[in-house]
Amino acid sequence: MSATIDPWLDKVYGARDADEVETHYDRWAVEYERDLMAAGYRYPPVAAALVARHLATDAVILDGGCGTGLVGEALAAVGYRDVIGLDLSEGMLDVARAKQCYRRLIHGALGETIEGVKPESLDACVSFGVLTPGHAPPEAFLGMLAAVKPGGLLIFSVSRLAWEEGGFQALADDLEAAGRWAPIEASEPIYAMPYSETEGHLTARLYVYRKAG
Numbered sequence: 722m723s724a725t726i727d728p729w730l731d732k733v734y735g736a737r738d739a740d741e742v743e744t745h746y747d748r749w750a751v752e753y754e755r756d757l758m759a760a761g762y763r764y765p766p767v768a769a770a771l772v773a774r775h776l777a778t779d780a781v782i783l784d785g786g787c788g789t790g791l792v793g794e795a796l797a798a799v800g801y802r803d804v805i806g807l808d809l810s811e812g813m814l815d816v817a818r819a820k821q822c823y824r825r826l827i828h829g830a831l832g833e834t835i836e837g838v839k840p841e842s843l844d845a846c847v848s849f850g851v852l853t854p855g856h857a858p859p860e861a862f863l864g865m866l867a868a869v870k871p872g873g874l875l876i877f878s879v880s881r882l883a884w885e886e887g888g889f890q891a892l893a894d895d896l897e898a899a900g901r902w903a904p905i906e907a908s909e910p911i912y913a914m915p916y917s918e919t920e921g922h923l924t925a926r927l928y929v930y931r932k933a934g
């Protein structure tokens with residue numbers, strides 16, 4: 722069992738606003754990867770597999786809530802060179818910056834609008850471990866949709882709990898009914914942090930949606 726990740730998860734999931742979540746991640750940044758690896762963090766390889774299945778390596782991709790760059794590193798390892806990282810925490814961005822796996826890094830929030838990203842300019846917007854309580858709300862789907870080109874992709878993770886009870890499924894279904902996007906596929910349920918004492922039992926899926934053309 723992982724001993725060190727759980728107190729941090731309590732803090733970041735319990736954050737009351739963006740300033741608080743930013744402060745927690747700034748403080749956690751240097752130890753974040755060690756703690757996530759000890760918890761058996763599963764998103765980066767599954768994320769890279771889904772991106773590689775659906776996007777050419779010259780795709781322009783925004784990694785929303787890129788953190789220290791675990792997903793950016795995985796994407797760079799399989800040839801993606803045009804990935805932009807966005808995160809609320811400068812501390813997390815500093816760690817990502819040192820890896821040189823992002824073309825550009827932006828300090829900002831994944832929300833209804835995304836500052837620093839031209840509307841309809843991206844081939845895809847991806848986000849892992851971010852659409853969750855205390856972080857980005859379901860309305861972040863709207864910002865992600867606005868940032869990608871017509872026909873572009875949104876690839877993201879959401880835990881089962883947040884999907885069903887946090888309003889993510891409800892908004893995803895509304896957007897589908899309104900013809901704004903269409904589901905392409907979802908991964909099998911995975912245990913995202915199997916060695917976390919508090920989160921180890923929680924499953925999540927990675928979802929792929931295509932913006933209407």
Ligand SMILES: C[S@@+](CC[C@H](N)C(=O)[O-])C[C@H]1O[C@@H](n2cnc3c(N)ncnc32)[C@H](O)[C@@H]1O
Binds near residue numbers: 743764792808851
């Ligand atoms: C659990 S970490 C995931 C980081 C990375 N995607 C990964 O897989 O390792 C969540 C990240 O989202 C960032 N974050 C939280 N809320 C955010 C928001 N509304 N907009 C952008 N980033 C946010 C945090 O600063 C943190 O770096």
